[in-house]
Amino acid sequence: MSTGTSTNTYDVVVVGARVAGASTAMLLARAGARVLLLERAEPGTDTLSTHGLMRGGVVQLARWGLLDRLVATGTPAVRSTTFHWIAEEPVHVTIRPGAGVDALYAPRRHVLDRLLAEAAAEAGAEVRHGVRVTGLLRDRNGRVSGVRTEDRDGRTGSARSAYVVGADGIRSVVAEAAGANVERLGRHASAVRYAYVAGLDAPGYEWMYGDGAAAGLIPTNDGHHCVFVATTPDRMRTLRLGRTADEAFAALFHAAAPDQAGRLSEATRVDRYHGWAGAPAYLRRPWGPGWALVGDAGYFKDPISTHGMTDALRDAELLAGALLVALADRDLERPALGEYHRRRDELSTALFEVSDEIASYAWDIPTAQRLLRRLSAAMSDELELLAALPSPAILDDSPAGARLA
Structure with a gap:
């Protein structure tokens, strides 16, 4: 161009x-x-x-x-956000109009x-x-x-x-x-892995916080979702040992939100995993x-x-x-x-x-809630x-x- x-x-x-x-x-x-x-x-x-x-x-x-x-x-358009805390009920937040916009987006x-x-x-x-x-x-x-x-x-x-x-x-x-x-x-750094999936029922942002890990569902173009998991670089490396990429991803998603982990089976991954080692x-x-x-x-x-x-x-x-x-x-x-x-x-x-x-x-979890x-x-x-x-x-x-x- x-x-x-x-x-x-x-x-x-x-x-x-x-x-x-x-x-x-x-x-x-x-x-x-x-x-x-x-x-x-x-x-x-x-x-x-x-x-x-x-x-x-x-x-x-x-x-x-x-x-x-x-x-x-x-x-x-993203019109809601849901927070999932391990061992607690989800918190649903409606995106209300403000500052001239009425929705969020994740292009x-x-x-x-x-x-x-x-x-x-x-x-x-x-x-x-x-x-x-x-x-x-x-x-x-x-x-x-x-x-x-x-x-x-x-x-x-x-x-x-x-x-x-x-x-x-x-x-x-x-x-x-x-x-x-x-x-x-x-002082710290997140290691992140993510992939794009089809067939997931999640119209809003969803953020998950659990056992030393976080995960998220982000609606984006073409009817797909960006699904990510995050933890420390050391833990991410350890999880990869002896596991396939799918197994490591599923294990970390389960650590972040065990009651939501079954939702991954609803979806079909449409591309490779992408990773950020952390800095x-x-x-x-x-x-x-x-x-x-x-x-x-x-x-x-x-x-x-x-x-x-x-x-x-x-x-x-x-x-x-x-x-x-x-x-x-x-x-x-x-x-x-x-x-x-x-x-x-x-x-x-x-x-x-x-x-x-x-x-x-x-x-x-109480500390994570205060941080958020x-x-x-x-x-x-x-x-x-x-x-x-x-x-x-x-x-x-x-x-x-x-x-x-």
């Missing part, structure tokens, strides 16, 4: 065209910035993700005018990522798939001034820009090349002279929170706004990107901490901020709009 008019000098080069990167590129391009969006994978491919959107993420898509498009892909990544990349291209970004970034360019003062690239055929090239945004995930080339320090590191959460410094980070490149928390995509959609808008200010006036770079840093950390700290505690799997109440409160605080944000459309008389038009 290559769209837009090709040039070699841009306001912003965004590295990574998935949720965080494509959203950032779209918002910048809508404001009139000259944007190059690069992605090493081909369009319409999946990536490791259990892809459940929380309300904050759905609010962002609605604010940007993209929610109707997502619904049109056949992504089912497959090949659906959502393509939708966002297409929206970026429609906004005027130049989008190139099959291109990897191999390093950063710097000016005589050491400021980042662009990227070096290599395409699928081995051709090398470069692109210059006022800013480079790393949205290239946990193993971010941009973060490493820029020297982005890890400012905070988690500690982190907060990296998200900006420096000529560069910035967004999504997992800058902030990764344990996937047991099922909140990563929502974070990415949130921070894409915070970063795009800061970059537009800096593009309009370089003297405002430090306060604008410093404010992005501050707000990201302010919104992320509670989510980071509680997700890390859940990922210990050392809790009993804290997680819910942090999400509510985040939602309040997102719902109060002004329209992301840049007005014609705004400084950034005037500078970039």
